[in-house]
Amino acid sequence: MNIILLGPPGAGKGTQASRLETERGMVQLSTGDMLRAAVKAGTPVGQKAKAVMDAGELVSDAIVSAIIGERLDQLDAETGAIFDGYPRTAAQAEALDMLLGERGRKLDCVIELKVDEEALVERIVGRFTCATCGAGYHDKFKQPKVEGTCDVCGGHEFKRRPDDNAETVRTRMAEYRAKTAPILPIYEARGLVRRVDGMADIEQVTREIEAVLDAAD
Numbered sequence: 001m002n003i004i005l006l007g008p009p010g011a012g013k014g015t016q017a018s019r020l021e022t023e024r025g026m027v028q029l030s031t032g033d034m035l036r037a038a039v040k041a042g043t044p045v046g047q048k049a050k051a052v053m054d055a056g057e058l059v060s061d062a063i064v065s066a067i068i069g070e071r072l073d074q075l076d077a078e079t080g081a082i083f084d085g086y087p088r089t090a091a092q093a094e095a096l097d098m099l100l101g102e103r104g105r106k107l108d109c110v111i112e113l114k115v116d117e118e119a120l121v122e123r124i125v126g127r128f129t130c131a132t133c134g135a136g137y138h139d140k141f142k143q144p145k146v147e148g149t150c151d152v153c154g155g156h157e158f159k160r161r162p163d164d165n166a167e168t169v170r171t172r173m174a175e176y177r178a179k180t181a182p183i184l185p186i187y188e189a190r191g192l193v194r195r196v197d198g199m200a201d202i203e204q205v206t207r208e209i210e211a212v213l214d215a216a217d
Contacts, residue, residue: 001024001026001080001108001109001213001216001217002080002081002083002100002105002106002107002108003026003080003081003082003083003107003108003109003110003111003213004082004083004086004087004107004109004110004111004187005017005082005083005084005111005113006110006111006112006113006180006184007112007113007114007115007176007198008115008117008120008172008173008176008177009124009169009172009173009176010115010120010123010124010169011113011115011120011198012113012198012202012205013084013113014028014084015202016113016202016205016206016209017030017082017084019206020082020209020213021082023210024080024213025079025080026079026080026081026082027075027079027080027081027082028082028084029068029071029072029081029082029083029084029086030084030085031064031067031068031084031085031086032085034067034068034071035049035059035064035067038067038070039053043070045063045066045067045070046067048063048066049063049067061089061091061092061095064086064092065092065095065096065099068083068086068095068096068099069099069102072099072100072103072105073103077103077104081105083096087183088179088180088183089179089182089183090182090183090186092183093183093186093187107187107192108192108213108216108217109192109193109194109212109213109216110184110187110192110193110194111194111195111196111209111212112184112193112194112195112196113195113196113197113198113205114195114196114197114198114199115198115199116199117170117173119199120169120173120199121166121169121170121173122140123138123141124164124169125164125165125166125169126138126139126140126141127139127160127161127164128158128159128160129158129159129160130150130152130153130155130157130158131155131157131158131159132150132153132155132157133150133152133153133155135150135151135152135153137158194212194216196208196209196212
């Protein structure tokens with residue numbers, strides 16, 4: 001199966017994509033990660049992307065689509081793909097149809113993780129991690145059992161991501177809405193969009209996604 005996973009930053013796309021990789025053998029195709037990997041590997045498309053980024057310009061739809069194509073070519077025919085961060089425009093949605101069609105694939109569904117934005121701001125702004133082992137915590141939802149001591153490794157240093165502040169989070173959400181709004185009607189018209197409650201606990205979100213995929217299979 002080939003699916004698009006939609007949702008603003010902090011909605012849990014990465015967590016759910018990892019679970020699908022483990023449970024269903026699918027592969028998450030995150031454009032940001034793939035772009036960095038292609039540049040690092042020095043692939044033909046990666047070299048083009050590097051030249052554009054070094055010039056301080058935005059990477060074009062054509063380059064992003066070419067990187068998606070490169071990655072799809074590395075997958076076995078029976079391995080499903082989870083698209084994360086792509087497509088973001090009508091032109092990219094059209095390009096994705098072409099990329100899949102050329103490889104004998106089709107898009108099976110588009111899953112949007114619906115969230116309450118204020119609750120999501122609270123979820124993101126409150127999170128912090130152990131500086132030693134990376135274990136995750138939250139001011140409200142998951143404090144260490146012993147204050148100031150990591151449950152996992154016993155470390156005493158914690159850190160927060162500098163961009164996990166309310167203003168930055170709201171800006172990222174507004175950007176997500178602006179970029180996602182144009183592509184949803186395209187897939188809605190094709191009957192491909194399914195929505196799950198991204199504010200439910202992780203296990204429940206996973207169950208809802210699995211139900212969507214089972215119904216589309």
